[in-house]
Amino acid sequence: MSIKKEHIYFLKIISVSIFVILFILFFLFWIISGGLEKISPNLPVYIFLFLDAVLLLIIFIFLLGLFKKHGKNKSLLVYPSRYILIKILYPMAFFITSIFRINRDKMQNSFIDINNFLLFSMNKQVSLDRILILLPHCLQLHNCKAKITDDIHNCLSCGKCNIKELAILADKKDMFIAVATGGTLARMVLEEKKPQAVIAVACERDLSSGIIDGFPLPVYGLSNMRPNGPCRDTFVDISALSDLIGRITLFS
Numbered sequence: 001m002s003i004k005k006e007h008i009y010f011l012k013i014i015s016v017s018i019f020v021i022l023f024i025l026f027f028l029f030w031i032i033s034g035g036l037e038k039i040s041p042n043l044p045v046y047i048f049l050f051l052d053a054v055l056l057l058i059i060f061i062f063l064l065g066l067f068k069k070h071g072k073n074k075s076l077l078v079y080p081s082r083y084i085l086i087k088i089l090y091p092m093a094f095f096i097t098s099i100f101r102i103n104r105d106k107m108q109n110s111f112i113d114i115n116n117f118l119l120f121s122m123n124k125q126v127s128l129d130r131i132l133i134l135l136p137h138c139l140q141l142h143n144c145k146a147k148i149t150d151d152i153h154n155c156l157s158c159g160k161c162n163i164k165e166l167a168i169l170a171d172k173k174d175m176f177i178a179v180a181t182g183g184t185l186a187r188m189v190l191e192e193k194k195p196q197a198v199i200a201v202a203c204e205r206d207l208s209s210g211i212i213d214g215f216p217l218p219v220y221g222l223s224n225m226r227p228n229g230p231c232r233d234t235f236v237d238i239s240a241l242s243d244l245i246g247r248i249t250l251f252s
């Protein structure tokens with residue numbers, strides 16, 4: 001498993017973020033350097049270099065977790081690497097996409113791919129009954145009356161949306177699939193089921209929030225398809241989902 005071109009987009013945004021942060025730091029120190037110089041002439045330079053070193057160390061630890069080949073110590077590196085990705089780099093990338101009006105969905109897609117990549121690289125096994133699949137309500141046909149948020153098996157199997165296939169998948173794999181109408185319900189299901197891993201299907205924005213809220217729980221993300229616009233009659237690639245389940249039960 002190696003770095004894919006989807007990962008590069010996020011890394012590019014992070015590179016831009018570093019330049020922006022360095023510029024902001026430099027500007028701040030230029031403003032306050034007069035006061036600091038009164039304490040010691042070299043103090044502004046030392047503080048500036050120290051903060052640069054901390055920033056570079058953070059990036060180095062993240063890249064080490066990302067690029068190191070599988071091995072005994074790989075899972076030890078993944079936790080700090082994921083921590084840095086979720087707690088530091090994602091907020092930085094979010095800030096950059098806001099000020100430069102960069103395509104946020106693309107950045108979030110790349111973030112989700114890197115998160116999945118790091119989780120796969122841990123080679124930790126999870127049994128099927130400890131995996132929770134969380135689906136968004138918008139997968140259900142908008143005018144269907146079946147109460148699938150109570151139980152996906154309440155689907156009447158008309159086949160007009162993906163829910164029928166997903167109910168079959170849940171039975172075939174004997175695993176729990178929940179449909180959540182929002183973050184609060186998703187948190188309640190997590191609290192009740194206490195899974196060891198989650199596969200979340202949603203739009204890039206909700207997946208990113210779910211990965212961040214769920215940390216340190218491994219949350220694997222799979223983006224839904226939205227041919228009818230956001231939040232309406234969306235789809236999920238069932239073979240991609242099955243593949244993800246297979247990889248997690250085999251490796252993760």
Ligand code: SF4
Nearest residue numbers: 144155156158159161
């Ligand atoms: S497959 Fe048919 S019955 Fe089942 S949730 Fe979709 S639209 Fe409703």
